[in-house]
Amino acid sequence: MRGVFINPVSSVEGEIQVPGDKSISHRAALLGGMAHGETHVSNFLLGQDCLSTLRCLKQLGVHWERQGTEVWIRGEGMEAWQEPSDVLDAGNSGTTSRLMLGALAGSPFAVTLTGDASLRSRPMRRVTDPLKQMGAQIMGRKGGDFAPLTMSGGHLQGQVFRTTVASAQVKSAIILAGLRASGETRVEEPALSRDHTERMLRGFGVEVQSEETVVKVHGGGCLTGQKVSVPGDISSAAFFLVLGSLVGRGEMILPNVGVNPTRTGILDALKAMGADIELLNVSEICGEPRATLRVRPAQLKGIEIGGTLIPRLIDEIPILAVAASFAEGETVIRDAAELRVKETDRIRTVAVGLNALGAKVEELPDGLRIQGQTSLRGGQASSLGDHRLAMAWAIAGLVSKEGVSVENMEAADVSYPDFLSVIKKVAQ
Numbered sequence: 001m002r003g004v005f006i007n008p009v010s011s012v013e014g015e016i017q018v019p020g021d022k023s024i025s026h027r028a029a030l031l032g033g034m035a036h037g038e039t040h041v042s043n044f045l046l047g048q049d050c051l052s053t054l055r056c057l058k059q060l061g062v063h064w065e066r067q068g069t070e071v072w073i074r075g076e077g078m079e080a081w082q083e084p085s086d087v088l089d090a091g092n093s094g095t096t097s098r099l100m101l102g103a104l105a106g107s108p109f110a111v112t113l114t115g116d117a118s119l120r121s122r123p124m125r126r127v128t129d130p131l132k133q134m135g136a137q138i139m140g141r142k143g144g145d146f147a148p149l150t151m152s153g154g155h156l157q158g159q160v161f162r163t164t165v166a167s168a169q170v171k172s173a174i175i176l177a178g179l180r181a182s183g184e185t186r187v188e189e190p191a192l193s194r195d196h197t198e199r200m201l202r203g204f205g206v207e208v209q210s211e212e213t214v215v216k217v218h219g220g221g222c223l224t225g226q227k228v229s230v231p232g233d234i235s236s237a238a239f240f241l242v243l244g245s246l247v248g249r250g251e252m253i254l255p256n257v258g259v260n261p262t263r264t265g266i267l268d269a270l271k272a273m274g275a276d277i278e279l280l281n282v283s284e285i286c287g288e289p290r291a292t293l294r295v296r297p298a299q300l301k302g303i304e305i306g307g308t309l310i311p312r313l314i315d316e317i318p319i320l321a322v323a324a325s326f327a328e329g330e331t332v333i334r335d336a337a338e339l340r341v342k343e344t345d346r347i348r349t350v351a352v353g354l355n356a357l358g359a360k361v362e363e364l365p366d367g368l369r370i371q372g373q374t375s376l377r378g379g380q381a382s383s384l385g386d387h388r389l390a391m392a393w394a395i396a397g398l399v400s401k402e403g404v405s406v407e408n409m410e411a412a413d414v415s416y417p418d419f420l421s422v423i424k425k426v427a428q
């Protein structure tokens with residue numbers, strides 16, 4: 001197997017500005033395109049997923065310009081969106097596809113949306129069913145569950161939904177459709193998922209009522225262009241929090257990381273494992289809290305996690321599993337069956353990948369059981385095209401005994417284009 005070889009290191013030192021939050025970047029582009037007036041986004045994530053969202057917007061007739069990580073969107077409202085002359089390609093991005101469907105459900109024209117092989121295998125009925133109930137017409141493979149999906153939107157009627165999974169993509173798709181529906185749309189989730197859509201909509205001048213796991217919007221509201229400053233992505237910071245905890249020596253500082261409480265499950269889990277992580281300079285900008293994170297090495301111990309914590313750290317479970325392999329004692333992760341429908345089946349791919357590197361991981365129907373061994377041999381692992389796995393295996397290599405050869409490391413570009421060069425700067 002050929003790949004990028006990641007050598008073990010003994011210390012890390014320095015400051016890392018992790019790139020902009022992926023979830024917030026998607027929403028800033030999308031809401032900017034839906035709004036009237038100019039939206040200026042700073043620290044936009046240049047990951048492939050967010051670039052897919054920008055490209056789809058261009059196909060819908062939304063004018064935007066980008067210079068580096070700054071994006072200017074000239075919003076003319078959703079009435080100005082036009083029927084695209086070709087298929088919308090969401091690439092690898094579940095967020096692009098599901099939020100775009102929600103935003104487009106009230107448009108009086110047809111769109112076809114597709115993506116790469118991974119995205120075409122991810123379930124879509126979770127959004128197509130509610131959007132159909134609201135009045136959109138959607139057809140797709142296997143009864144509308146898989147892309148390519150063709151939707152012809154139209155008049156929508158607000159509804160009450162009780163979702164069975166805590167998914168911010170589902171919640172956001174319904175809310176965005178609800179903005180163009182008659183009457184009230186209400187979503188109740190089984191546990192609170194990330195609430196960036198609700199926060200940002202308020203910033204764009206829309207009234208959104210939310211209490212715990214219930215969100216309500218009324219149709220007919222108008223979005224006004226805004227300035228959005230995107231905080232660093234805690235899901236990207238997570239890789240360095242684990243590296244800084246497991247490495248022998250050194251200290252890492254991660255300034256300007258988003259610490260929205262619906263995203264900070266990784267901090268709670270790592271701290272419960274004994275990690276030495278501190279939050280400094282906590283502030284709030286554009287409705288999103290942010291902080292500087294400082295991490296120092298610590299001996300971790302195993303924990304049991306599940307329940308409402310899971311949606312708060314769902315994308316961090318691959319790197320958390322790496323941390324658990326180095327802990328003292330057993331870690332059990334439950335209630336995380338959603339991992340099976342991410343870019344890969346992350347329960348299976350994390351278990352297989354880590355075991356190939358010398359860890360002791362058992363696959364559970366809804367999670368993982370990991371016997372911590374305080375070290376990891378290393379070896380060969382593939383990202384299988386999944387960005388979170390690419391970065392998890394690279395971190396495993398840095399703290400392993402023999403290093404790790406990571407096949408298809410470039411998958412990291414989906415959410416963290418400069419990942420390896422940043423590592424080279426801090427790791428010795």
Ligand SMILES: O=C(O)C1=C[C@@H](OP(=O)(O)O)[C@@H](O)[C@H](O)C1
Nearest residue numbers: 023095166167168169170314315
């Ligand atoms: O709304 C979002 O920005 C996201 C929601 C989560 O997915 P689900 O909504 O499927 O849980 C997460 O895994 C994904 O990376 C980003």
Ligand SMILES: C=C(OP(=O)(O)O)C(=O)O
Nearest residue numbers: 092093094095315342388
């Ligand atoms: C699951 C992820 O993203 P998406 O659902 O947007 O593809 C992720 O970033 O880990």
